[in-house]
Amino acid sequence: MSEREPVTMMDATTRLEYVFTAGVAMSKNLHGYEQGKFIGQRCPKCKKVYVPSRGSCPTDGVATDEIVELPNTGTMTTYCVVNVPFAGQSIEIPYICGQILLDGANLSFMGLIQEIPIDEIRMGMRVEAVWEEPEKWGPTLASVKYFRPNGEPDADYDTYKEYL
Amino acid sequence: MSPKGSFPELTSGRRPVGVVSFAQYDNVRREDARNEVEMLLPVVTEVFGNIGITKDDVGFICSGSTDYLIGGPFSFVAALDAVGVWPPRAESHVEMDGAWALYEAWVLLQEGEIDAALVYAFGRSSMGDLSQVLAVQLDPYYLAPLWPDPTALAALQAQAMIDTGGGCGGACAAGARRSRKAALSNPKAQVAYDRSAEALLKEDYAVAPLRRHALPPLTDGCAAVVLAAGDKAYEWCERPAFITGIDHRIETHSVGARDLTVSPSTRVAGEKAGVGAKKVDIAELHAPFAHQELILSAALGLGDGVSLNPSGGALAANPMMSAGLIRIGEAAQRIWSGDADRAVAHATSGPCLQQNLVAVLEGV
Numbered sequence: 001m002s003e004r005e006p007v008t009m010m011d012a013t014t015r016l017e018y019v020f021t022a023g024v025a026m027s028k029n030l031h032g033y034e035q036g037k038f039i040g041q042r043c044p045k046c047k048k049v050y051v052p053s054r055g056s057c058p059t060d061g062v063a064t065d066e067i068v069e070l071p072n073t074g075t076m077t078t079y080c081v082v083n084v085p086f087a088g089q090s091i092e093i094p095y096i097c098g099q100i101l102l103d104g105a106n107l108s109f110m111g112l113i114q115e116i117p118i119d120e121i122r123m124g125m126r127v128e129a130v131w132e133e134p135e136k137w138g139p140t141l142a143s144v145k146y147f148r149p150n151g152e153p154d155a156d157y158d159t160y161k162e163y164l
Numbered sequence: 165m166s167p168k169g170s171f172p173e174l175t176s177g178r179r180p181v182g183v184v185s186f187a188q189y190d191n192v193r194r195e196d197a198r199n200e201v202e203m204l205l206p207v208v209t210e211v212f213g214n215i216g217i218t219k220d221d222v223g224f225i226c227s228g229s230t231d232y233l234i235g236g237p238f239s240f241v242a243a244l245d246a247v248g249v250w251p252p253r254a255e256s257h258v259e260m261d262g263a264w265a266l267y268e269a270w271v272l273l274q275e276g277e278i279d280a281a282l283v284y285a286f287g288r289s290s291m292g293d294l295s296q297v298l299a300v301q302l303d304p305y306y307l308a309p310l311w312p313d314p315t316a317l318a319a320l321q322a323q324a325m326i327d328t329g330g331g332c333g334g335a336c337a338a339g340a341r342r343s344r345k346a347a348l349s350n351p352k353a354q355v356a357y358d359r360s361a362e363a364l365l366k367e368d369y370a371v372a373p374l375r376r377h378a379l380p381p382l383t384d385g386c387a388a389v390v391l392a393a394g395d396k397a398y399e400w401c402e403r404p405a406f407i408t409g410i411d412h413r414i415e416t417h418s419v420g421a422r423d424l425t426v427s428p429s430t431r432v433a434g435e436k437a438g439v440g441a442k443k444v445d446i447a448e449l450h451a452p453f454a455h456q457e458l459i460l461s462a463a464l465g466l467g468d469g470v471s472l473n474p475s476g477g478a479l480a481a482n483p484m485m486s487a488g489l490i491r492i493g494e495a496a497q498r499i500w501s502g503d504a505d506r507a508v509a510h511a512t513s514g515p516c517l518q519q520n521l522v523a524v525l526e527g528v
Contacts, residue, residue, distance in 0.1 A: 012304050018235035018292040023199030054245060055202045061219055061248025063205055 025055030028067065030139035036131055038070040038102055048106035072129040074102035075155040076147070077163045081118055096121055100147055101163050108163050111141075115148035124160060126152035169398050172526040175409035175438030177274045182397035182404025183525065186493030187211040188387035191354040191481035194290040195384040200234065203386050204246035204286055211282070211388040215400040219248050222390065223278030225255040226269045228262035228285040229485045232297050243286060254278070261285060262387065262489030263450075263511030263521050269391055270410055279396040286386035287484030294382060294484070302515060303417055314515070315379060318453040319371040321424040321516045325455055326373060328425050333373065336454040337361040339472070340377040340479055343454075347476025354481040355381045378454035385483025387490045405496035405507070405525040409437030412511075412521035419515050430463035430510065433522040439464050444524075445504035446471045448491035450511045452478045459517065460510060470508075474498065488512065492523055499527035 022030055025041060029052035032039030040051030041064035048057065049068050057064050079098040082091075096113035098121075113121065114130075128150035137143040171180040187210035189195075189203050212218055219225075225247060229240045240257045249255065254272070258264045262285025269281035295313030302308040326332050338361050347356035359377075367375040390400070397404035413429035413436075415422055434440070447470050451457040461472060473479075475494040478487045488511025495507035506526045513519040 010305060012309060014300055014308075016232070016235065016292055016296055016300070019290075020235065021196065021199045021288075021291065023202050024197050025202065026199070027197075055199075056205050056245045057248060058245045059248055059250040061205070061208065061246060 023055055025053040025064070029053045032069075033141060033143040034137050034139050036134065036137060036143070038072070038129070040068045040070050040105055042066040042068050049104055050107045051102060051105045051109065068104065070102040070104055073150060074100050074105070074127055075160050076113065076123070076125045076127050077101050077108050077160045078123050079113060079121055081121070094118055098127070098147065099163070100127060101160055106163075111144070112146040113148070114146040122154065124154040124157060126150050126155055169403075170528050171394075172406050172408050172528055175441065175524065176407070176411060176436070177270070179274050179276065179393050180397065180406050181270050181273045181391050181393045182401065182406045183389055183492060183496035184392045184397055184401035184404050185211045185214040185390040186387070186496055187214065188352050188486070188490055188493065189385045189483070191352055191383045191385040191483055193354065193382060193384070195288060200229075200239070200243055200286050200288065200386070201245045203384075204243055204284060204388070207386050207388050208246050208282070208284060211284075211390055215390065217390070217400060219282070220251075222280045222282045223253060224269055224272050224281040225249075225253065226265040226281060226283050227257050228260050228265035228283075228489065229257070229287060230259050232300065233287050233289065233291060233484055235292055243284075247282065247284075261485050261487065261511050261513055262389075263492060263523075264412065264488075264513070266389060266391065266489060266492060267410060267412060267521060270407060273391060273393045279394065280390065280392045282388065282390055283489065284386065284388035285486040285489045287486050288384040289382045289484050290384050302419070307419060314452070315371045315374065317419060317515045318456070319374045320419075322373050322378070322453070322455045324424045325458075330425055331458065332455050333365060334361065335458055336378050337364040339457050340364060340454040343473050343477050343479040344377070346474055347480035350476050350480060352481060353476045354383055356476060356480060374453065374455075380452040380478045380482035383481050383483040385481060385486050387483070387486045387493060389489060389493050389496075401500065403500050403502070403527045405499035405527055407523055408526045409439070409524035410522070411436035412519065414514070414519040417514075417518070419518075422516070422518075424516050425459065427459050427463040427517050427520060430460055430517065430520040430522060433520050434464040434508075437522045437524050439508055439522065439524055442506055444470050444508050445506050446474055446495060446498055447508040448473055448475060448477065448495045448510065449508075450478055450488045450491050452482055452487070452512075454479065456512075456517055464508060464510070464522070466508070488521065492525070495525050499525055502527070
């Protein structure tokens with residue numbers, strides 16, 4: 001038997017494909033984007049409004065059946081400036097990711113912030129959604145191009161301090 | 165002695181812990197509309213509602229599931245939305261069948277700091293290709309690159325039984341017939357029918373020597389159990405199914421290094437759990453493939469007088485990560501009803517019965 005080098009490395013490529021189920025509640029939220037709407041749900045027990053709608057209240061563990069439509073305006077509770085390039089990046093750096101607390105919601109979600117210089121961004125900034133052209137609306141948050149400052153005075157810290 | 169009732173003698177642990185409530189989803193081939201949280205919510209609501217308690221009455225929450233079924237990391241965290249976790253309480257998770265989550269909860273209850281726990285499990289086989297998902301749990305050097313699916317591995321096991329003179333064909337068909345017929349009385353069963361063993365033996369091979377009837381269905385499902393210790397068990401349940409013995413053992417990861425015709429881990433776990441100490445009325449065995457029921461009942465020393473899988477077992481419904489916990493729940497139900505006084509419940513994990521958990525439940 002010929003002398004062979006021991007095997008020291010092995011390439012074990014793995015690929016698994018999945019069909020993801022958004023769920024009943026999340027589907028309502030996604031269909032809302034098709035119509036230019038932010039859809040959330042209210043918990044019957046604590047009355048909090050969650051957006052995106054998620055079907056159950058994480059605090060109380062009860063079904064959140066009541067649909068709530070949220071407005072296009074909200075407060076950016078906090079943000080970060082992305083400077084680091086990464087694989088799959090579609091937006092030119094630097095750019096701002098902000099946590100958007102829509103008016104009436106009790107849960108913030110991440111959104112792209114544009115139309116403001118990086119050095120002027122600050123917590124509590126009042127923002128509004130800028131939607132794509134209606135022809136481009138689909139069941140995805142990508143129907144919203146980004147959020148931009150809407151010119152209102154910054155929100156009082158007390159109004160969003162619990163959402164940090 | 166509790167004011168309400170007495171406790172059975174324990175083989176495992178010091179503190180009597182009873183299964184006092186159980187609920188499961190309607191086992192289906194594919195749950196397209198609801199995600200895991202939406203499936204769990206009614207099940208958790210039911211398991212609490214059965215005994216009139218809320219999440220605030222349990223001191224520990226433990227779940228069993230796997231990210232590989234969903235295709236996303238930390239997927240089990242979102243499942244807690246189905247329970248509601250304020251005020252905060254101790255919580256844990258195992259990337260395993262919920263039967264092992266139950267084991268963890270049982271261990272914590274032994275300590276004495278808490279008196280009750282919620283255990284739940286969920287698994288949707290429909291989201292990905294289950295054969296591929298389960299293949300990646302295998303030895304990454306020698307086995308996984310071959311991508312052997314669970315049916316092929318089980319077929320190797322069944323063939324090994326035939327080659328060593330063990331029964332398979334006829335015994336498997338009889339067992340499958342019995343399970344699927346029993347499943348007709350199980351409202352949660354996915355596959356149930358009344359067909360003769362002769363008819364089953366005429367089926368085509370799925371993977372020789374296994375015919376279709378020997379295979380489990382693909383199932384989306386979830387389940388939940390409430391455990392209560394000591395007096396608390398009698399507060400919530402008239403006849404708690406006390407866990408008098410519970411143990412789990414694991415064999416080597418390498419399928420090729422095992423004698424697949426026997427299950428030493430089940431045998432040892434059964435001995436440690438005290439299966440043979442007294443008469444066993446029923447046994448819920450987590451045998452996804454029909455021939456595995458033969459191996460398991462031999463390992464546990466179960467005689468002809470034991471009623472096997474009155475629920476229909478995993479042949480009736482096989483929700484991943486949940487089927488083992490469901491065996492415990494199904495056994496407990498029959499103790500609550502008085503249909504059984506002493507039951508064995510078993511759960512398995514890994515290829516060809518690699519890892520096995522055995523629990524003995526008794527009603528007083």
